[in-house]
Amino acid sequence: MAEVLVLVDHVDGAVRKTTNELLTLARRLGEPSAVFIGDGYDAAADTLGRFGAQKVYKIAGADVEGYLVAPKAEVLAQLVERTQPAAVLIGSSAEGKEIAARLAIKTNSGLITDAVDVQPGEGGPQTTQSVFAGGFTVQAYVSKGTPIITVKPNSASPEEAPASPAVEDVDVTISDAAKSARIVETKPREKTGRPDLNEAAIVVSGGRGTSGDFSPVEAFADALGAAVGASRAAVDAGWYPHSNQVGQTGKQVSPQLYVAAGISGAIQHRAGMQTSKTIVAINKDSEAPIFELVDFGVVGDLFQVLPQATEKIIQTKG
Amino acid sequence: MKIVVCVKYVPDAQGERTFNASDNTTDRTGVDGLLSELDEYAVEEALKIVEASEGEVVVLTMGPEDAEQAIRKSLQMGAHSGVHILDDALHGSDAPATSLVLAKAIEKINADGQADLVITGMASTDGTMSVVPAMLAERLGLPQVTMASEVKLEDGSVTIRRDGDVSTETITAPVPALVSVTDQINEPRYPSFKGIMAAKKKPVQTWSLADLGVDAGEVGLDAAWTKVDSFAQRPPRQQGEIVTDEGDGGQKLVEFLVSRKFV
Structure with a gap:
């Protein structure tokens, strides 16, 4: 052979x-x-x-x-x-x-x-x-x-x-x-302790709806053992590092479960996550295009929904 | 300072992109085209570099007649001249053929004075392969300094910041060099009214394969080194259950995750 x-x-x-x-x-x-x-x-x-x-x-x-x-x-x-x-x-x-x-x-x-x-x-x-x-x-x-x-x-x-x-x-x-093209300096990324975005089985991403506060996104991700991603809007606003951007010009991920929190679902974002096996979204706007893709969606405020879900997961896992 | 910027005319990602059923190539007529959004960053960076010293920016594209619009938009932003490689034989060309044609065109542009930099975007928004910059560097024998989120030029060398998966690297190379830039590098300008008017008078040359000395048998669909067997539209995802949070949205979310064994 x-x-x-x-x-x-x-x-x-x-x-x-x-x-x-x-x-x-x-x-x-x-x-x-x-x-x-x-x-x-x-x-x-x-x-x-x-x-x-x-x-x-x-x-x-x-x-x-x-x-x-x-x-x-x-x-x-x-x-x-x-x-x-x-x-x-x-x-x-x-x-x-x-x-x-x-x-x-x-x-x-x-x-x-x-x-x-x-x-x-x-x-x-x-x-x-x-x-x-x-x-x-x-x-x-x-x-x-x-x-x-x-x-x-x-x-x-x-x-x-x-x-x-x-x-x-x-x-x-x-x-x-x-x-001819020499690498003169290498700065390793800071370790977050979370799984690599490309390799993770579960990815939880935050977008414009976080208003810059990713703490409920990170807490929910940690309860699930997930990687944290961000939409381009959140990255451009300086709320989260570019290395975590999911979308056309960031990472294209294909996890078992993708959770989009406060992300409307522009085509550029969809290009980075549409092949995920299961998709869940939380968004205040019931008309957000992301809901067209989801297996399960919650129309609501991520600052209410995610902390409640996080607590419930921690209880369930005991 | 002379900079060649390679740009691509692509179907608008907001449109209903599809393939031609007859030959499995990208449909470029049913959807409005435009300058690939990611190439605007390359044009902007080139303009910033020549504005900081002096020099000219030549915009190069290969594509059907409408592709001149990508050149025109770049000229409106401030580029000085354009070169359009137009030839029916190019239809269906793959990345190796595209890089061959662009490399020959750059050599011809260099005959009027060697370009210090060739700048490209990080990927096209249609094919999204992200391989033509590296292929161009290989063909032209230029140092490859790609995926730059920051570019600095000094004393005959170019230095970039490249944000990789596991680290951020600083990379330096002598000029002439090939640079590709990400969408993190700058904020592309909108053409001004003055720029739009000025662009009408800027020179655009149209070259055929014969002008470049490229044999038509080396490019196009039949000469492609890969073949597409078939394409299929992915069935739209079936929308699942949508609930409205009435104080129990988080609980319902977890019930779903438990039912799918994620918890």
Whole structure:
């Protein structure tokens, strides 16, 4: 069976959940080979094996980290040439899509971004995408070169398939041109203790209706173990960080449960949450377009409804 | 200072966007088009940079005849000239072909003097792939400094702030460079009456694929490196139960969450 290259997304060896999803999807298409770039492999080894990596290509970080995107694309291009994989799977982050973009040009290969499903097909992997703010689904495939596919977080449930991968240290040459955009400073995000917005099973978002007070949104999220999101209106007003924005120009999330509190539901917001499995809204305005999408809606003041619900959840959980 | 800004003419997201059933491409005639909202930030940033020193902003687009409206809007905002790549063979082009055509056009624009910066938006509002900037950097051999929420130029280098998932990075590169900007970077201006009048006299050149030396067989639907098998409208979500809070809205909400096993 052909190899399927999976680019590991990690922070100092802490593998992000999306990688486990990619390894799970890769097993449908062939034998997963994890591409691990940077330091901290020892911390990642167990996870990669547990989710079925048959091989690991390990690339030291010296010539790759510290530069934006381009060196990683060169690493993958060299591996694609050598291994002739059935596909390359990369997470659909901003960085992931840029790496995929450069890899596609380098290898003359078709690129599909933001897949929400990948299945084996006669002529290669078949993908499903959700487009036009979630209004349409599109079935597509790559017709030239090596299929390069970026996959959205939460597109598959990670399933374990323990393997003992053969680990190979790979020497790669990185061109000087690829090292022209240097990262001169990195400031890690402040830890909130809440789940990552992209990965969370439940997301609770606040909008204009919070009037800048996110405390009932955060308390309700914490009672549910949820991530906190915000509409663009709330972010533009400076009430919540841009890194938490849900919508077309923020995160596109697809959790099991999405709760929109004080969010009217403009098309740009819907583009970021419409594929959530279950949607709940709380809004004072019974005409708010968000109510067209909901499985359950409360017409009311979030400052009354959320604290009552929070208290009830805490009681129920005992 | 010379800046090329790449812009896209897109179907209005407020309209009923759909596909052409005949070839599975985006329907660009049934819905009003406009300059992609996210490209306004690129135009604005370019204008701010030349206004702070001196120089010119050239707006570049590829698309059908109506796409000139995207150039026109940019000229109304204050850009100095436009280039429109117009050719029937372009219909259905994918991102690699788009980046090829834009790269060739930028090389032709550079023949009159090398652009210091190529600036793009963070994504189009129709395809939303967000890959053309990186592809352009790859094809042009330019340093890629993308997803900028802040841009600073000094002494032959460009420095940006990039807000990532896990960290905020400061990235620096020598110019010429390719920059893409997010919607956090500025507040795009509205064209003034004076700007609208002035735009009527600004030069817009129309180039064909032959003008760029691009073979028609390298672009368009048939040459695309990906194929769309089918598209389907997602069935509208069925509206569920809506209750009005009469002092028990929070309790009812939790009852629903319990019934769906979220609590």
